[in-house]
Amino acid sequence: EQQPSWTDDLPSCHLSGVGSAPNRSYTADGKGTEGHPLEDNWLKFRSENNCYLYGVFNGYDGNRVTNFVGQRLSAELLLGQLHADHSDADVRRVLLQAFDVVERSFLESIDDALAEKASLQSQLPEGVPHHQLPPQYQKIVERLKVVEQEISGGAMAIVAVVLNNKLYIANVGTNRALLCKSTVDGLQVTQLNVDHTTENEDELFRFSQLGLDAGKIKQVGTIRGQESTRRIGDYKVKYGYTDIELLSAAKSKPIIAEPEIHGGHSLDGVTGFLVLMSEGLYKALEAAHGPGQANQEIAAMIATEFAKQTSLDAVAQAVVDRVKRIHCDTFASGGERSKFCPRHEDMTLLVRNFGYPLGEMSQPTLTPTQGGRVYPVSVPYSSSQSTSKTSVTLSLVMPSQGQMVNGAHSSSTLDEATPTLT
Secondary structure, three states, X not given: OXXXXXXXXXXXXXXXXXXXXXXXXXXXXXXXXXXXXXXXXXXXXXXXXXXXXXXXXXXXXOOHHHHXXXXXXXXXXXXXXXXXXXXXXXXXXXXXHHHHHHHHHHHHHOHHHHHHHHHHHHOOOOOOOHHXXXXXXXXXXXXXXXXXXXXXXXXXXXXXXXXXXXXXXXEEOOOEEXXXXXXXXXXXXXEOOOOOEOOOHHHHHHHHHOOOOHHHHHHHOOEOOEOEOEOEEOHHHHHOHHHXXXXXXXXXXXXXXXXXXXXXXXXXXXXXXXXXXXXXXXXXXXXHHOOOOHHHHHHHHHHHHHHHOOOHHHHHHHHHHHHHHHHHHHHHHOOOOHHHOOEEOOEEEEEEEEEOOOOOOOOOOOOOOOOOOOOOOOOOOOOOOOOOOOOOOOOOOOOOOOOEEOOEEOOOOHHHHOOXXX
16 A cells, blocks of 8 residues: 655656556466566656656565655755756765665664564574474564565666756666657667666776676676666665675675766757656567667657657556567567566656657647658667667767766766767
8 A cells, every 4th residue: 555655745747757567477378467566666746946856766575665765865855955056066966965865764764673683583593494493483483574574675766857957867776767859860869877787897897896706796697686786775785795695705885875977968959858767668678679779669669659649648658568568479479589578577667858749640630741750769878789880870879988986977968979870
């Protein structure tokens, strides 16, 4: 049951829409079942001083962390902390501080439960698996399970702030932000953040500086079941990393909740839309179609739905439903990609409009061919793949790889690295 929340009273942003779908696992007969309750969360608010806040949160091992982050982050960013006269550096500082407070507050909120867990464990005989314990210990084991449920889990978060017609992105983990702009050549798609995964060379370097074997981490690919190298919550990797073989040699906490911050990107003269999406959405499309093109495909789908739909929620939901259908059909087809599609995670898509035309095709006076809008694909930033010329128009835009300061790019204006190939 969703508890009422103080954020219910905040004005929602009507310039954005959200679509979502729960996780699915398919059985051989093609039926789908949910493996766990929904763990994604999102927010879209406008404050009184015309500051807009958007977030997409992807949880795992329960939804407690995603719910906590959504509530607390709003409190840290929308109660007057951001002002119209703030410089880029001020906004970055406020964002860094907000994430720091959210992480510390969450870990503090489970202090009592962690203490109870330690106390319960001390009452059990050491080295005996729970299922082999004599009956008198059953009550302790059951209580231990309940406590474990209360404290486990973590979240990845991507947050966007629009202030003074500038866009700022703060990212922890593997969700994505795309800025899609109308240009004379079509739709230019830029991924504004860098994925914090075991493939990310900057993150692997950070691990090596802590004394870890970065090569081995890259080879294994996941850390306690997640590819993400930055997370909010997840006390097991924060407090217990010395017990995790891959991380045990670290000089200090290797999995951090510090956001990498990009912006401010000027929105002056921009016609287009911002996309925030959970990892589950682009991963489902990559499972069906192969890696490398998900950003462009999703942007093109959104542009198509903008023409058809009359509300932004309908745009976002139609795209999520389409990805879901593609994934399901790929599994059912039994083709070569079928084996990559036995299940997908929760999927969330948030779209914020910057003057992009909505509902053109739903107006009887226009036909789809009028206006001649085309949607060329663009190539997202990738350190591992070299881009080659293809028959489509490429609009290649890369996030800046400027000097890193506290995990944030010290220089990340879009103008720095926008080579356009046509």
